[in-house]
Amino acid sequence: MFERLEAVVPDPILGLMAAFRADPDPHKVDLGVGVYRDERGDTPVLASVRQAESALIARQSTKTYVAPAGNAGFNQAMAQLVLGAAHPALTADRVRSVQAPGGCGALRLGAELIRAAAPDTVVHVSTPTWANHTPLLAGSGLRLESYPYFDPPTGGVQFDAMTAALERLPAGAVVLLHAACHNPTGADLSQAQWRELLALVKRRRLLPFIDMAYQGLGDGLDADAFGPRLFCAELPEVLCAVSCSKNFGLYRERTGSLHLIGESPRAADAALSQLVRLARGIWSMPPDHGAAIVHGILSDESLRGRWLEEVAAMRRRIQGLRLEVVQQLRDYCPQRDFGFIGGQRGMFSFCGITAAQVRALRERHHVYMTDDSRMNIAGLRRENLEYFARAMAQVLVAAPK
């Protein structure tokens, strides 16, 4: 059977990681992989996570199964983190949450639910969107289409083109939205644009599926949740997939949650029973460790305070780097305006150089980013900002377009 299978072309990001590792140059800069890095270039275990983990190990007396929907305390704490403690959908008992293996698991589970409810549904994703959205969502059998989003000349959102495209969708179409820190572009919707989008989604009776993988790394935990909170308060149905990989630094622990807002408590209960059924058929039980850590942090005032400080430190570092890189690029590449990088949010920016220039950066200057010119801002360090800006200046002048 397997002799008939053809080898898959490896994911370019894996090739980039391997090339970076193999590069012996001491000045090499990794802006490829999408993980947070501190000023030393490390992705450390957060102190709040370490503390919660030690307490967990000390008190845990069994490794028996928890439940297909996961840790109930974690699910509730995550719903409150995403929506805010006194959110009207919570008060109205319209929110149901299940734990999932990472934001990816939550995205897939949400797609499976949509497919179970209405198999012909089309999911509309932004142009561009995170590359893994395609296999995660289309893998459930749903069809994917795209709507205009990123505006290369301004580094912002083509909001008019976006809304014009969404305005043409039939009722029941699903729109995948990034809550904040859009991956791969860093271009986010403003609060006014979220409000305008809400009116459109209501009028056209679309179903928003919100992907929230970076809460706290943009403008703050509350500010980054503006869109999801607004939509969940105002719409009859919303799906929201949440990842704890970045803001808790729990990448490999596969920790995430899916939140469903139903029209009524009864409809939400029925949907939850379907989510549990679907989860049983995919992973049966989600991994416990990361969720137990997150629950430990969010339910303990002092640990929560420590975690809030750690998220704020990550956010401040990214925001600071954005401003500093703009300044350095202004000094070294005055012929080109990179000011948009300062207005974008989260770890990523499309810096807008050509694939040939990306290659030249890699081959001549040991600076690694993906061919579409997405850079992970957190991969920069104060000590190599100038090196990076100088390398950019050289490829802008020398490399073919």
Ligand SMILES: Cc1ncc(COP(=O)(O)O)c(C=O)c1O
């Ligand atoms: C936009 C987006 N959504 C979801 C995820 C899910 O991440 P994970 O499954 O590691 O929690 C990521 C991770 O990079 C992401 O960038």
